[in-house]
Amino acid sequence: MRQGWFEFEDVRSMQRESWITLRQSQEYKYRDGSEEFVGISSLAIPSTSRAAADKLTWDQLGLDHHAPEVGPENYVSSDVHENWGGDPIGVRLVLDQRREDGGPDVWHLHQDLVIALGLVKEGSVWLRPDEGWYEVAKLELDEESEPRRMLIRAEFLGDYLAARSMALYLSSYRSRSVCTEDRPSFAWPPGGLRRNAGRDRLEADILNEEDLGGGTMVVFSARRTDLDQHDDNPVLEFPNDASVETDVRVVSGSRGGGYQVLAQLWRTEWFDPPGRSVRVRGDKELSGVSFAIDASGARETSENLKSGPLRWLWFDPAVVRSLLSGRRGAVLNWLTRDTGIVGATRHGVHFGVNPLGFINVLAKDIGHLPAWEQRVWSTYSVVPEGGVSDELLASQVRASPAVTIAPEARLPDALSGLENTFMERTGRRLLRDHATAERLLRSIHRFRAADADGIFALAKDAFRLFAERIDVSQLDAVVPPPKKERQGSLKSLQRVIASVIPESDAYSLMSPFFGIADLRQVDAHLGSSDLEAAFRNAKVDQHAKPTVQGLQLVQSFVEGLEAATESIKRLAAAT
Numbered sequence: 001m002r003q004g005w006f007e008f009e010d011v012r013s014m015q016r017e018s019w020i021t022l023r024q025s026q027e028y029k030y031r032d033g034s035e036e037f038v039g040i041s042s043l044a045i046p047s048t049s050r051a052a053a054d055k056l057t058w059d060q061l062g063l064d065h066h067a068p069e070v071g072p073e074n075y076v077s078s079d080v081h082e083n084w085g086g087d088p089i090g091v092r093l094v095l096d097q098r099r100e101d102g103g104p105d106v107w108h109l110h111q112d113l114v115i116a117l118g119l120v121k122e123g124s125v126w127l128r129p130d131e132g133w134y135e136v137a138k139l140e141l142d143e144e145s146e147p148r149r150m151l152i153r154a155e156f157l158g159d160y161l162a163a164r165s166m167a168l169y170l171s172s173y174r175s176r177s178v179c180t181e182d183r184p185s186f187a188w189p190p191g192g193l194r195r196n197a198g199r200d201r202l203e204a205d206i207l208n209e210e211d212l213g214g215g216t217m218v219v220f221s222a223r224r225t226d227l228d229q230h231d232d233n234p235v236l237e238f239p240n241d242a243s244v245e246t247d248v249r250v251v252s253g254s255r256g257g258g259y260q261v262l263a264q265l266w267r268t269e270w271f272d273p274p275g276r277s278v279r280v281r282g283d284k285e286l287s288g289v290s291f292a293i294d295a296s297g298a299r300e301t302s303e304n305l306k307s308g309p310l311r312w313l314w315f316d317p318a319v320v321r322s323l324l325s326g327r328r329g330a331v332l333n334w335l336t337r338d339t340g341i342v343g344a345t346r347h348g349v350h351f352g353v354n355p356l357g358f359i360n361v362l363a364k365d366i367g368h369l370p371a372w373e374q375r376v377w378s379t380y381s382v383v384p385e386g387g388v389s390d391e392l393l394a395s396q397v398r399a400s401p402a403v404t405i406a407p408e409a410r411l412p413d414a415l416s417g418l419e420n421t422f423m424e425r426t427g428r429r430l431l432r433d434h435a436t437a438e439r440l441l442r443s444i445h446r447f448r449a450a451d452a453d454g455i456f457a458l459a460k461d462a463f464r465l466f467a468e469r470i471d472v473s474q475l476d477a478v479v480p481p482p483k484k485e486r487q488g489s490l491k492s493l494q495r496v497i498a499s500v501i502p503e504s505d506a507y508s509l510m511s512p513f514f515g516i517a518d519l520r521q522v523d524a525h526l527g528s529s530d531l532e533a534a535f536r537n538a539k540v541d542q543h544a545k546p547t548v549q550g551l552q553l554v555q556s557f558v559e560g561l562e563a564a565t566e567s568i569k570r571l572a573a574a575t
Contacts, residue, residue: 043090133328158273306367319380337404352392357547449550459519
């Protein structure tokens, strides 16, 4: 037991927290037998009511359930808190609804806050789709599904409060206790610790058996004697001496000795929002984000990019992985072979890929992104190199978009085309269903190869999407394998294709698939000659830039699927 724990030395100011607790009612039991209770209540206070709200205490806020107050001539909605004089003083951002059926309480996050911030509730969390489905608020439940704590990110709460010219007033009560056989040697005064510091009031005591009711006590009881238990419809009049019996007894309250340490902390504090409300009120963002604009490394702020001359920016291709990684609603769509739409949200920006694999985006488009997404892009800003993507210029300057197609855009049709053709010719399914197929399909793009060992991860996903899903038994039924010989999925497919085209052509057609299969095994420590052969078979330049390698691998993968489809078309139709 530490004296400091009972003096709440570890309890920090809410103003410095990244998550703000709007409401809490929670008990903790620890291994050493100590217990703790935390209660927090809060109100959103208009600036005009701040002085009056500053006098509210835990006794006035507390953790009561919420309901409208209805009178003959007035109605106070359940989200409004009035002071003892009946004047509205603040708004509850969390409302506690008691269920009449005895089920768990229901805590509601105020709908105005939800709508203003554009949140969507999923389970016990509230997400913001406009910022990549970022988690903004969450409700913690106990094992009985009782609500225990409602939290919201300080950044988003501040944005909402600033828009409403409000601040958050928090009142909390904490208690900590433990029972011990021996009296703790804490340096507290004999009558207990009493401390008032700032907005805190602390009381801590070491209670003995007598303080805890360990002596004797007098119990008084009273009961009615005029009830006829056989009466089907009993009615009892007002009691008198003849109809009531009483007795008094003395009860020992011995607890067997020992002490209890009990500490209590009452605190009030303010969470003051910043003066800006970018999301709700649409204030101008002071982002301070800058981007490289020329070979000297000179940088320009996003604000100047919006109003400056027409220019393009260069980014390390790894920015695409960062924008897509773990972000619901993120988008990567292809418009031509080297241009598309990419972004952390469904809106995205028009981008192009230059000959060195760098990403080009019109500076104005980056300048109009929300500040949080600009910060992602800024991390990958690089000095110009390799020129601007020709296909991007064709669209944005020459008004003559390229008519090329990205292999990534061809992949879904190439895969389904092979499967459908095999079904048409044989009446059988070539590929087994798999729960990860859609995710793998989205992950196969040239930017997967932008970081260290990315080309090998890309090869692994391509292999899992196709080769691992091939149903060898269906291929064996079409063209049986040599007796007593078991072949893998790619060898089996090659055997079927070789039944309709020359063996050497079938080998060449399947070569990219075998190269991809070998590249995925780089973790198995392929020798240098084997690794060179794997790159060569996969039609990937081992010395090219990573993103160019990624493009080449996806290209050879798609072309292999399309070539296999043409070969399968030559199979005799199933009877």
